[in-house]
Amino acid sequence: MFRLTGLRLGTLALLSAAAVAYTLSTGFAGLELVTEIAILAMLVVALDLVAGFGGMVSLCHGALMGVGAYAFAMASTAAGMPVLPSMMLAVGLAGAIAWLIGALCAGSQGIYFIMVTLAFGQMAYSFVFESPFFGGDDGLAGISRPDLDLIGIDLNRSRAFAFYCLGALAITLLAAAHILRSGIGRALVGIRDNERRMQALGQTVWLTKAHVFGLSGMIAGLAGVLAAQHVMYISPGLLAWTVSGEALVVVILGGLGTFVGPVLGAAVFVVLRHEVSAITPYWHLVVGLILIAVVMSRANGIFGFVEDSLARLSSRRRHTPAEPVVDGETRDA
Amino acid sequence: MLDVRGLDKHFGAIHVTRDVSLKLEKGERRVILGPNGAGKTTLFNLLVGEIAPDAGTIELAGRDITALSVAQRARLGLARSYQKNTLFDGLTVAENLGLAASVATGTARSILRDCLGLGEVRETVREVADRLHLTPHLDDRVSTVSYGIRRQLEVGLALATRPDVILMDEPTSGIGPEMAHSFHHMLASLPRDLTLLIVEHDMDLAFDVADTITVLNYGEVVFDGLPDAARSSALLKEIYLGSWEDA
Numbered sequence: 001m002f003r004l005t006g007l008r009l010g011t012l013a014l015l016s017a018a019a020v021a022y023t024l025s026t027g028f029a030g031l032e033l034v035t036e037i038a039i040l041a042m043l044v045v046a047l048d049l050v051a052g053f054g055g056m057v058s059l060c061h062g063a064l065m066g067v068g069a070y071a072f073a074m075a076s077t078a079a080g081m082p083v084l085p086s087m088m089l090a091v092g093l094a095g096a097i098a099w100l101i102g103a104l105c106a107g108s109q110g111i112y113f114i115m116v117t118l119a120f121g122q123m124a125y126s127f128v129f130e131s132p133f134f135g136g137d138d139g140l141a142g143i144s145r146p147d148l149d150l151i152g153i154d155l156n157r158s159r160a161f162a163f164y165c166l167g168a169l170a171i172t173l174l175a176a177a178h179i180l181r182s183g184i185g186r187a188l189v190g191i192r193d194n195e196r197r198m199q200a201l202g203q204t205v206w207l208t209k210a211h212v213f214g215l216s217g218m219i220a221g222l223a224g225v226l227a228a229q230h231v232m233y234i235s236p237g238l239l240a241w242t243v244s245g246e247a248l249v250v251v252i253l254g255g256l257g258t259f260v261g262p263v264l265g266a267a268v269f270v271v272l273r274h275e276v277s278a279i280t281p282y283w284h285l286v287v288g289l290i291l292i293a294v295v296m297s298r299a300n301g302i303f304g305f306v307e308d309s310l311a312r313l314s315s316r317r318r319h320t321p322a323e324p325v326v327d328g329e330t331r332d333a
Numbered sequence: 334m335l336d337v338r339g340l341d342k343h344f345g346a347i348h349v350t351r352d353v354s355l356k357l358e359k360g361e362r363r364v365i366l367g368p369n370g371a372g373k374t375t376l377f378n379l380l381v382g383e384i385a386p387d388a389g390t391i392e393l394a395g396r397d398i399t400a401l402s403v404a405q406r407a408r409l410g411l412a413r414s415y416q417k418n419t420l421f422d423g424l425t426v427a428e429n430l431g432l433a434a435s436v437a438t439g440t441a442r443s444i445l446r447d448c449l450g451l452g453e454v455r456e457t458v459r460e461v462a463d464r465l466h467l468t469p470h471l472d473d474r475v476s477t478v479s480y481g482i483r484r485q486l487e488v489g490l491a492l493a494t495r496p497d498v499i500l501m502d503e504p505t506s507g508i509g510p511e512m513a514h515s516f517h518h519m520l521a522s523l524p525r526d527l528t529l530l531i532v533e534h535d536m537d538l539a540f541d542v543a544d545t546i547t548v549l550n551y552g553e554v555v556f557d558g559l560p561d562a563a564r565s566s567a568l569l570k571e572i573y574l575g576s577w578e579d580a
Contacts, residue, residue: 184442202405
C-alpha cells in the first residue's frame with residue numbers, strides 16, 4: 001500500500017530545496033538541465049503510477065507524451081487557440097486516449113500488456129510520422145509558451161521557465177500522491193497484488209485500470225506540453241517507443257513503485273547523460289552498465305536500495321539484545 | 334436466497350458438473366461433501382462466476398445472476414473464500430480487511446477520498462478482526478504471519494464485504510485441531526441471517542455446523558438432506574463416509 005513515509009517526504013524536501021537553490025544560482029546550461037529533469041520526472045512519475053503501483057508496464061507513455069505535445073502545438077498554432085485552453089485540451093486528449101488504451105489493455109497481463117501498449121505507441125508514432133497534417137518528419141515549429149506578463153513573469157527567460165516546470169512537477173507529485181491515497185489508488189495496489197481477489201471482492205478491475213491509466217496519461221500529456229513549450233518545436237521522435245523505453249529505464253533506475261525514486265532516477269539519468277556525453281559519445285554504455293548493476297544487485301533501484309538498507313538497519317537495532325549489565329556497569333565485549 | 338437450477342459444465346470430454354440444483358434459504362448453513370474430484374470447487378467457481386456454465390441458472394435473492402461478472406455478483410452480496418489463500422501478501426492484515434470493506438462500500442472506486450481512513454471501513458475492520466481473533470495481528474504484514482492466521486484472514490476478507498451469502502472452500506484445510514475448533518465457534522457465532530455454503534473435509538465441522546448436507550460425486554448431487562439422514566445413508570457410506578465411520 002502506498003505510504004508517504006518520513007524518508008520519502010524528507011527526500012522530496014531535500015530534492016526540492018536542491019532544485020530551487022540550483023535554479024536560482026546556475027547559468028543557462030544548468031537551467032536547461034533542471035528543465036529537462038523536471039519534464040522527464042513528470043513522465044516517469046506518470047509511468048510509475050501505472051507500472052510501479054498498478055503492475056501495468058507501459059511502452060506507450062512516450063506516445064502519450066507526444067499526443068500532449070502535438071495536441072498543444074496544433075491547438076495553439078494551427079487552430080490559434082489561447083495557450084491555457086490549448087494546454088487543457090492537450091492534457092484532456094492525452095488522458096482520454098490513455099483511458100481508452102487502458103480499458104482495451106486491461107485484460108492483458110505481463111509481456112502481453114507491454115506488447116499491446118507498444119503496438120498502440122508505434123501506431124501513434126507512424127500516424128504522426130506519415131501525416132502531412134502533423135508536419136510529417138519535419139515536425140511543427142513556432143510553439144509558444146504561456147504569457148504570464150500580467151503577473152510579471154517572462155517565461156521566455158530560462159530561469160522563469162525552469163521554475164515553471166518545477167512548479168508543474170510539484171503539482172504532478174501532489175496529484176500522484178492524492179491518486180495513490182484515494183480509494184482508486186488503494187484498489188490499484190490491490191489489483192497489482194491480487195487481481196483475482198479484487199474481482200471476487202467486487203471491484204471492476206478493468207475500469208479501475210482504465211481510470212488510473214487515463215490519469216497517468218494526463219500527466220504524460222502535460223509533460224508533452226512542457227516539452228513542446230521548452231524546445232518550441234516538436235517532431236515525431238517524441239512519440240517513438242525509445243522515449244517510453246528510456247522512461248522505463250529511469251523508473252527502474254530510481255526505484256519502481258517508490259514514488260520518489262523515479263524523480264531521483266530522472267535527475268541521475270539527465271545529469272549522467274550530460275556529464276558522460278561530454279567525455280564520450282558512448283554514454284549509453286555507461287548508463288547501461290549502471291542499470292545492469294542496479295538490476296543485478298536485486299535492489300529496487302537507487303531509492304529502493306536506500307529504503308531497504310535503512311529498514312534492515314532499523315530492524316537490526318530493534319532486535320539487538322540489550323548488553324548484559326554487571327554491577328551496574330556495561331560489561332565489555 | 335441462493336437458487337441453483339440444472340447447472341452443467343464440461344471441460345472438453347470431462348463432465349465436471351451434472352445437472353446440479355441447490356436451494357438455500359436465508360440463514361441456512363449447508364455443507365457440501367464429496368470425495369476429491371467430485372466437482373465441489375468447480376461448483377463454487379460456477380456460482381461466483383469465475384467460469385461460465387454450459388447450462389443452468391443461478392439466482393441470488395430472486396435475481397438471475399447467471400450472466401453477471403464475478404465483481405457484479407460480489408456487489409450483490411455473494412462472497413467467497415478460497416481453498417488456497419488468495420490474500421494481498423504485501424499488505425498488512427488491517428489493510429487487507431480495509432481493502433475488502435472499501436470495495437464493498439464502493440469507496441474503493443473514489444478518486445476523492447482515502448477509503449481506508451473512513452469510519453465505516455475502520456469499524457468493519459475492527460469488528461471482523463475481533464470476530465476472527467486477528468486484532469493482535471492487524472499491523473503485521475500478511476507475508477509474515479502464520480498459515481493459521483492467513484486461513485482466518487481468508488474468511489475475514491469475505492466477511493468484511495458484509496455479504497448475504499458466503500461460499501467457503503475448505504476453510505479449515507491445513508490448520509491444527511485447536512484452531513479448527515475455534516473456527517467452529519466462530520462460524521456458530523456468525524449472524525443467523527448470513528447464508529453459508531461450505532465445502533469441508535472435516536466431518537466433525539461438517540456435522541457440527543450444517544443445517545443441511547449436499548453430497549457431490551462425479552459432479553452430480555447424490556444426496557441432499559439433513560445431517561442425520563446423511564449419517565445413515567447407505568449410499569454415502571459407500572462413496573464417502575465409510576472411511577470416516579470406520580475410523
